[in-house]
Amino acid sequence: MIFNSLTFLIFAAIFLPVYFSLKGRARLFWSLAGSYLFYGWWDWRFLSLIAISTMVDFILGQKMAQEDEEPKRKRLIVLSMILNLGFLGFFKYFNFFTDSFVTMLQGFGLDPSVHTLNIILPVGISFYTFQSMSYTIDIYRRQLEPEPDFWRFATFVAFWPQLVAGPIVRASDFLPQFKNDRSWDWDRFSSGMAQVLWGFFKKVAIADSLAPFVDQCWAEPMAFTSINLWIAVVFYSFQIYCDFSGYSDIAIGSARILGFRFPENFRTPYFSQNFSEFWTRWHISLSSWLRDYLYIPLGGNRDGVVKTYRNLMLTMLLGGLWHGANWTFVFWGFLHGMYLVVQRLWGKTFGKIMDLLHFPKALKTGVNIALVYAFTCLAWVFFRSPDFSIATDVLTNMLSFEGFNFVSVMNKFMVMKGVLLIAMLLAVEVTDLKIQWGGVVQRSPVFRVASFAVLLWLISFFGTFGSNAFIYFQF
Amino acid sequence: MTNQQSNHPGIEQFYKMKNIIWVIAVLVLVFLGDRLGGWVLGSVVENSEFRYSRLYRNNADCDLLFAGNSRGLIFYQPYIEEKTGVSTFNLSYNGMPMDLAAALIKDHLDRHEPPKVLVLDVTLLDQRMDRRLLTGFNCYTPYSERLSDLMRDSFPNDYYAGKVTHLYRYNSEVFQRAFYYLKKSDEDWLLDRVISPSLQKDVENQGVFDYDFTPEMLESLAAVVEFARQKGVRVELVVNPYFPPFAQKIGNLPALKMAIEKSTGLPVHDYSNSISGVDGFGDYQHLNKTGAKEYLDRLMKDGILELPEDLSSR
Structure with a gap:
């Protein structure tokens, strides 16, 4: 079900x-x-x-x-x-x-x-x-x-x-x-229901609206111009985020209605400024499981630099394999392991270079977020591809920059809808850093009523109702 | 609710009532907002310059009527009108399945003075066409019994969902286009790009392409042809051009043409391999603006777009 x-x-x-x-x-x-x-x-x-x-x-x-x-x-x-x-x-x-x-x-x-x-x-x-x-x-x-x-x-x-x-x-x-x-508790019901509705919005409105464009591009990567592949990779990064975090929201909200408190599983991961932070914000229950039952028992960072790197790589490789029986998942894990190692090796030097160049704090934050997001997207290419040949086609076509213009964008209406939905998501997540919408929903009954109504309207107007399974079911 | 509160039956009753009132408030707000939103979006559909809005506003009179899937969009209206001086209307849409095309054509013929010629690209007789596109036309079901019946029979869940929530009726790319063309014509809807070298190369790797057509599609086409003929419309069936290396990959085009000719009694004009220049294609299934003009010149030369002599009397 x-x-x-x-x-x-x-x-x-x-x-x-x-x-x-x-x-x-x-x-x-x-x-x-x-x-x-x-x-x-x-x-x-x-x-x-x-x-x-x-x-x-x-x-x-x-x-x-x-x-x-x-x-x-x-x-x-x-x-x-x-x-x-x-x-x-x-x-x-x-x-x-x-x-x-x-x-x-x-x-x-x-x-x-x-x-x-x-x-x-x-x-x-x-x-x-x-x-x-x-x-x-x-x-x-x-x-x-x-x-x-x-x-x-x-x-x-x-x-x-x-x-x-x-x-x-x-x-x-x-x-x-x-x-x-x-x-039965009304407050628990309403706050749980708000999270369930937010999860449904992320899944059926955002993830499932982005999916057709992504699927088309990945089915025949060489049949589309470069710009379409760039859009598809960005769309996929939000599709998988909204698909999986949407499921988690529905699960956590449902459990809350039933009287259980589940741990948070996602915390605005694409705002991470480094990869260690990313893994404390993405699929938190898995990354903490791997940390407690694999990374730390292997020695964690207690036995010197080389062994720390080995432990990081092993944890991420097995984390990749956990997702599926395919070398592309293992490579995805390898990339994330490499990111963590490289960050430990050169992260501080990179920070010092930005200091020397007198980057303002906001710019430094922006550069860090953009770099983490870009490398995460690179890894997603392998995660999404059924084999290395497709992943290579996607990357080759992207980097060819052939037909990299607005005219070459296929199905502009689908793209515009996707961009609008991503913008809505980011607007909520950015403002949530300061406002904490969950708390506002709890405190203000009027806001609660309004948010329920708005979410239901948005789901009705933007939702894709084809019973598309959640991506993480296959894992 | 705290334990202290629950110890007082009056207060407990008050909280229970308050919560029930909030639930009712949510339901009322959701319903009213949905109906208000539906009304606003319905106005957009009704006032749009998008082809189907014009069709159901009875504002789509023409001499030449075109239909097809995305390949039918190459019947580039501004160029035809400039060259021939006659009015045109194009019902084509990306991925249009035959049964939807049939409903739209019949609605057009019922609601307008019949055109002189109907030109139909028969490559929409293919199961790969997106039948779910029908759900996109949910926003036009209030104006068409045919669309309504088709939708109810094919996608009952979507049909009834559109009755329950009016916002859902406008949850489609078709509506987005109606919104986009609210104040401007959609007649310039044609590819501008030229097929990329990598896509040209990719055609070589393509396997054999076969149309996947069914007897029901043939029956539906034959019914449309008969319906149009009864209205005095001349029907021209064509196969629009493909990128030549791709055209060579089509396996069963002769079988498709033969089946159509048998069921409709009309010849199928095959232009699948009629445009040779690479610059005329946007991809291997679609001509771009340049190619479309070359192709339309060819259709005019071959008399496909020629009107019967009584045109001047209209």
């Missing part, structure tokens, strides 16, 4: 009243049943994966907490990792590694007859696997007590607002919230 569908509206219309009319265990079972229905609507067969993963991690968590001997605890955590990463590896990466292995052997002149399997990728497997893994790792580290109630734990793993595309919620954040009062 996807948020931007009629099915979801019907689901929410039934789920919410029943949820608030129930209490205690009944509400818990209703939440779990709703979550399994939400996921099973896509393909019920893969519910078994979530169920197995849930049961095994629950049992291993209990056993780990009861066990004092370190070697035994280690065996249990390794078992949990094997199971979780085994599922992920098989469903997401089996064919990728098989194909890559065959290609490598062919490079040595061998011709192995290896068959790939027709494997369906379960939606959201990367998200719920990481969520479930964080639970057992935290218990192993003795940072978390195991959840004694199986049904609560099962609801944590499968909770529908964030099941298929995050944010990746930690057990230590989520499970204690079951103890909170989660009865």
Whole structure:
């Protein structure tokens, strides 16, 4: 089930009243049943994966907490990792590694007859696997007590607002919230609803309006003039941002209505002045997960410069691979790793050069933001491309500057609409830095009413309602 | 609401009522704003100089009527009018599917004095044409029963969504164009650019191109031809030019022509390979302004755009 569908509206219309009319265990079972229905609507067969993963991690968590001997605890955590990463590896990466292995052997002149399997990728497997893994790792580290109630734990793993595309919620954040009062609350409903509507606007009005232009250009990059490719890359940067942050907003807002507080997942990432900052503003729940469960255990920045760079590169490469079984994702991660390394090497020197040139503060900020955005866009080219040949075509055509004029822009109406919507988004985000619209919505009922109405009008007038799936579902 | 407040039933009741009033306020505001916005945008559509606004304002009388998809836009009206001195009207639109073209042509013939000649580019008989374009014409459904029926049958969700929220009716590129052409003519809507060297090269890498046409499309075309003939309109079916290397990649053009000739009883004039200069093309499917003029000269020379002799009596 996807948020931007009629099915979801019907689901929410039934789920919410029943949820608030129930209490205690009944509400818990209703939440779990709703979550399994939400996921099973896509393909019920893969519910078994979530169920197995849930049961095994629950049992291993209990056993780990009861066990004092370190070697035994280690065996249990390794078992949990094997199971979780085994599922992920098989469903997401089996064919990728098989194909890559065959290609490598062919490079040595061998011709192995290896068959790939027709494997369906379960939606959201990367998200719920990481969520479930964080639970057992935290218990192993003795940072978390195991959840004694199986049904609560099962609801944590499968909770529908964030099941298929995050944010990746930690057990230590989520499970204690079951103890909170989660009865109906108008303020929580209205602030949650405001975030849901803002998320819908970003997804159906902005992301899905930019998508057709981007898709056309990427389908045949050499068939369009250079300026179209430049526009397509900028559009894609906002498409993926609005698509993913839109989903996160809907998830966070829905959870708030239900009485749960989810962590923020995006914070105006394109205003970042360096790449370290970018990764504290983009897909925050994943970047913090990778930091806590990969980068720091690898040594972080504690073991000297070279190892810090190695750890950064490894974290970003695996972060790239997490997104999908394709070398273009790995290369995207490689680029971001390189950006972080280069920034550590020369970032300060670059700042000093700007100081020497007496750049005013505003100009320095502008240059930094523009550079981070430009290099982020370069990486997006590889992220969006199905293979390196398409990515090369896109970049070659862009840099040819052939037909780089307004006349050569295809479908100017689509472009103008895209530019208008991006301008609206940026206007809200820039002013939000000072005004904090979320707070204004909370404080002023009149503004709340007006913002609901305006968002609904905008969604109605600009929205694209073709049930386009969210990009991050594939991850 | 705080616990203290909830301890007083009167205050609790007050807060509950207040919240319900706010919900009602939102719903009323959304509804009124939607209707007001719909009315304003509807006025834009009605007063625009965009071709379909003129069509449904009954302000599109002509001697020569043209129709097609984006390739039909090369029937460059200012040039034809300058050369022939007759009035023209073009119903073409990017990606126009056959059933939508049929509805628009019939609406034109019903609402205006019939033109002398209807020239139709038959390359719109292709399933790759965008049927979702129909939803873009939602803003014209209040003025046309045919469009309304077509829309309801093909895209009921969009049709009824347009009834529930009037703003949604104007959520399309078609409306954006109506807005853009609010005060100016849309007759100059034609490519100015010349096909780029990389695109010329890209044609070589293209595979065989086949039209994907269906019996329903042929029936729809035949019905339009018959409808026009009954109104006394001469119908000319043409295949507009392609970039020559691309024209050579078309596999089933003879089959398409044969099927059309069989279903309509009319000849199809094939100009698919009639313009040779690179400078005449904007891309490999479309002539630019220069190419369009050369092509129209050819059509005039071949008598396709020639009016019947009784023109002077009109």
